[in-house]
Amino acid sequence: MATIDADDLFPSERMLRGVSAGDVTQIHRGQQYADEGDRFEVDGEEFEVVEVRERKLGDMTDEDAQKEGMEDMEQYREMLNRAHDDYEWDPDSDVVLHRIEKR
Numbered sequence: 001m002a003t004i005d006a007d008d009l010f011p012s013e014r015m016l017r018g019v020s021a022g023d024v025t026q027i028h029r030g031q032q033y034a035d036e037g038d039r040f041e042v043d044g045e046e047f048e049v050v051e052v053r054e055r056k057l058g059d060m061t062d063e064d065a066q067k068e069g070m071e072d073m074e075q076y077r078e079m080l081n082r083a084h085d086d087y088e089w090d091p092d093s094d095v096v097l098h099r100i101e102k103r
Contacts, residue, residue, distance in 0.1 A: 001037035002037075003038070003040065004033075004040045005040065006040040006042050009034055011083075012083075014069070015068075018068075018069040019100070020042045020043045024068055025101070026067045026099040026100065027097075027098050027100075028055075028057070028064070028096065029096050030093075031096060033096075034098055035049065036049055036050060036051060037049065045102060048100065048101055049099070050100065050101045051097065051099035052099075053097050054094055054095070054096055054097075055094075055095060055097055056095070057089070057091055057092070057095050058092060060095075064076075067099075
């Protein structure tokens with residue numbers, strides 16, 4: 001267990017606000033940014049990474065998108081296109097799920 005910087009795990013102010021509000025409870029990233037048991041703070045509140053696992057981008061569901069603060073997978077894909085230059089959706093891409101809980 002380590003203390004990590006929330007900005008390293010959550011790459012935008014929108015996501016950090018969502019974590020603080022309880023609207024964002026997980027994030028998928030292209031690589032692993034934390035280990036299970038790692039902790040971080042947002043707005044004076046402590047959170048813990050409770051699950052880290054690999055999966056395929058195409059395995060994500062609307063429920064996953066909602067846990068990342070999006071309405072559905074369509075909005076999630078649009079966000080990825082805005083956030084990354086030359087982004088192309090590939091359902092076979094490996095991603096890493098980081099699920100968090102408030103302590």
